[in-house]
Amino acid sequence: MGPVSAIALRDAIARREISAEAACRQALDRIDQTNGSLNAFLHVAADRALARARALDARSSPAGPLHGVPIAIKDNIVVKDMPATAGSRILESYHPPYDATAVTRLEEAGAVIVGKTNCDEFAMGSSTEHSAYGPTLNPWAADRIPGGSSGGSAAAVAAGMTPLALGSDTGGSVRQPAGCCGVVGVKPTYGRISRYGLIAFASSLDQIGPLAVSVADTALALDVLCGSDPRDATSAARPVESFSAALDGQIKGLRVGVPRHLLEHGVDAEVAEAFEASLKVITSLGATVTSVELPHSRYAIPVYYLVATAEASSNLARYDGVRYGRRAGGTTSVREMYERARHEGFGPEVKRRIMLGTYVLSEGYYDAYYLKAQQVRTLIRRDYEQAFAGVDVVATPTSPTPAFKLGEREADPIQMYLADIFTVSAPLAGLPAISVPCAVDRGRLPIGLHLTARAWDEATMLRAADAFERAVR
Amino acid sequence: MSSSWSPDAVRRIAALAHLELNDQEIALYSRQLADILHYAEQVQEVNTTGIPPTVHPLGSGASGRDDQPSGSLDRGDVLRSAPDAALEAGLFRVPKVL
Numbered sequence: 001m002g003p004v005s006a007i008a009l010r011d012a013i014a015r016r017e018i019s020a021e022a023a024c025r026q027a028l029d030r031i032d033q034t035n036g037s038l039n040a041f042l043h044v045a046a047d048r049a050l051a052r053a054r055a056l057d058a059r060s061s062p063a064g065p066l067h068g069v070p071i072a073i074k075d076n077i078v079v080k081d082m083p084a085t086a087g088s089r090i091l092e093s094y095h096p097p098y099d100a101t102a103v104t105r106l107e108e109a110g111a112v113i114v115g116k117t118n119c120d121e122f123a124m125g126s127s128t129e130h131s132a133y134g135p136t137l138n139p140w141a142a143d144r145i146p147g148g149s150s151g152g153s154a155a156a157v158a159a160g161m162t163p164l165a166l167g168s169d170t171g172g173s174v175r176q177p178a179g180c181c182g183v184v185g186v187k188p189t190y191g192r193i194s195r196y197g198l199i200a201f202a203s204s205l206d207q208i209g210p211l212a213v214s215v216a217d218t219a220l221a222l223d224v225l226c227g228s229d230p231r232d233a234t235s236a237a238r239p240v241e242s243f244s245a246a247l248d249g250q251i252k253g254l255r256v257g258v259p260r261h262l263l264e265h266g267v268d269a270e271v272a273e274a275f276e277a278s279l280k281v282i283t284s285l286g287a288t289v290t291s292v293e294l295p296h297s298r299y300a301i302p303v304y305y306l307v308a309t310a311e312a313s314s315n316l317a318r319y320d321g322v323r324y325g326r327r328a329g330g331t332t333s334v335r336e337m338y339e340r341a342r343h344e345g346f347g348p349e350v351k352r353r354i355m356l357g358t359y360v361l362s363e364g365y366y367d368a369y370y371l372k373a374q375q376v377r378t379l380i381r382r383d384y385e386q387a388f389a390g391v392d393v394v395a396t397p398t399s400p401t402p403a404f405k406l407g408e409r410e411a412d413p414i415q416m417y418l419a420d421i422f423t424v425s426a427p428l429a430g431l432p433a434i435s436v437p438c439a440v441d442r443g444r445l446p447i448g449l450h451l452t453a454r455a456w457d458e459a460t461m462l463r464a465a466d467a468f469e470r471a472v473r
Numbered sequence: 474m475s476s477s478w479s480p481d482a483v484r485r486i487a488a489l490a491h492l493e494l495n496d497q498e499i500a501l502y503s504r505q506l507a508d509i510l511h512y513a514e515q516v517q518e519v520n521t522t523g524i525p526p527t528v529h530p531l532g533s534g535a536s537g538r539d540d541q542p543s544g545s546l547d548r549g550d551v552l553r554s555a556p557d558a559a560l561e562a563g564l565f566r567v568p569k570v571l
Contacts, residue, residue: 097550190530204530233536234529302513313490320491322565327556334567335491343493348501351492355483356506358490368517374526376519381527413505414512430530455531 003183006069006163006217013068020068024053024112027070031114031161039136040146040155042075043083044115053112066224067110072156072165075116076123076199077208079103082113086199087121087131087149090345091325100197101229102166102208109224114162117152121347122316123168123201125149126176126419127409130349135406138181140445144403147177150211154181157211164221165211170202171304172423174209175435179398179448182437184465185211186218189455190430191236193222194229202311203234205304205427215436215466219243222458238456246459247466252286254464257391259294266418268401274439274447275397281471282395282464292387292394296379300425301417303380306360306373307428313357319345352413381429388454393464396422398435398448422450432458436465438472478507 012018028046035041049070056068073079076086078096085091099107107113120130128136128151136151138144139159146155150167154177157165167174169187178185186209193208200206210221226240258279263272279289321327321341328340346354360369387394399419409416426433431452438449449468453461483503487494494502552558557566 093556095554097546097554204528230538237536296519299516299519302516305509306513306516317491321556322567323551324554325556331568334570336493337568338491339493342491343495346492348498351494351498352502352505352509354490354492355486355502356509359486359506359510362486362489369513371526372516372519372521373513374528375521375524376516377527377530378524379519379521381530413509428527428530 003158003160003213004163005213006066007214007220009163010065010067010069014062020053020056020112021050023068024049024070024114027114027162030159034159034161037137037142038139038155038159039134040117040152040159040161041072041115042085042118042133042152045082045113048081049112049114056110056112063108063110064224065109065220066106069111069164070114070162071106071111072115072117072153072162073103073113074119074150074153074165074167076119076168077102077166078197078199079113079116082116084116084199085133086123087119087133088345088347088350089132089326090319090341093326094324098197101194101231102225103197105224105227111164117150117156117165119152120149121350122199122312123149123170123173124312124349124353126172126416128152128177129406129410130347132347138403140182141403143405144445145180145406147180147403149173151177153211154178154183154185157181157183157213163212164217167209167211168198169207169209170205170308170427172420174211175423175433175448175450176399176419178211178435179450180403180446182440182446183211183213184215184218184434184436185209186222186434187426187432188222188226188458189236189432190427191234192226192458194232194235196229196231200315202308203315204311205308207427215434215462215469216244216247219247219462219466241459243458243462246463248463249467249470251282251464251467254287254393254460255391256282256287256289257292257387257394258289259297259394259396260291262294262297262396262422266400266421267397270441271397271399271401271447274441275449278438278449278468279395282468285467285471287464290391292391294383294387294425296376296383297425299376300380300428301421303373303376303428304420304424305356305417306369307377309353309357310361310370311357313354313361316350316354349413377428380425384425384429384431384452392453392460394452396450398422398450402441402443402445402447426452431455432461434461434465436469478503478510
């Protein structure tokens, strides 16, 4: 395995030590060698990527801060000229007629998109086992999940296929696979990155996020990706400061809060050990660690599975076989066509979530479930606001266990949902969060450290993660 | 409040969601959905008197702007994505509605 730093590669290309075309060929060769077994990529656009790389090499000055850097895009983010399946059969022949804003920004910055990566269907899952196109394997161990739903992107970076990848995060889908695969993954504050061109799952939770081998690489990606977009009414009007410039390695006086009450049960012994060791490293860099109370976080997973499924049932209503994607043949009425297309095109996890979401929004149940969940969500947000009166970041492990085995949690959906216990609160509260590698367990599986910061304060979170990363390297 | 996920309940929700389900699916989902909903019901323990629901995660309202007509996607591109489109007419073809 040879994970590559985006910044190092960008600099080598700028110094003409390697051409953008050669860097692209290296990525494509690496994909050729490893994708057959890992199944990280669903689509590789070699000709388009090489043409683009050659055009970049012909320029007299760099196109932007990602000039020549190969990048992988999760298959629920649209790139014109490439298929977008969102990991589903219902979109198996879909070729989007437009680019996501995040994609446009990356290309304007000089990045070279090499292909689309595998994911759980419509981003619903924590293992990439719910993809209609087969699971992605964890590059660290072939019998383990890479995490999900952005498992393909995490594996692509961990296996050295591309230095950078885009994923999407609704309940942890960038951070948890980053943790499973030993790479860095960031979910920014809600509204930082435009959702235009992100195939919607849960509109009040979804955010695009970068995965890379270092915190500095993700900070650079955020510098390129973040900014207001008139095409996304939820995108924030806030100006974007340079996140890269915030990485000064100084965390003396940083106040770290740990919700100890959430770590009492269900955390694997080696994960707990690695987490405590990480806190010691952070303290040695001059930060202080205290306990914080997040009393309503124990309800975060049930709240998430009521709110996100409700929003998903609405967002996935558009897949009806009429305007795009798969259509069922042999039906005699339009209603039958809708029902058959959705029956044939959606997998079991998607069907479960659509039905759960439909139920909690339905007459007679809306108040007790959906409305109630949104109220508890407010309390979860307020817990964080109160905690941030006394600390600057909240720290937990990324997941309670390292990557579990393929097939291990398929029979029991709730066991799968519990993988998200530390990641799910940040999207509910709209807060930025990061997973950074902190250790490898005795079975050679990665363990991640998870930090959450105040809204709009990615700088503090990235500075802390970067300082930690430098100390453990 | 406890949920009932009889096969009829599953069929009713599936119909609302425009989902055709076969018998095995109805049996599997009635069991799994009952479990998930039972697990999610713990939110009802929480005292939420006077607590407003979260609509936007950061609490800010929707932003508005003046209506400014401008271009959109190319109609040909959009129709070409469809399983069955009548390109000349600019329409999507479907089985009969009535």
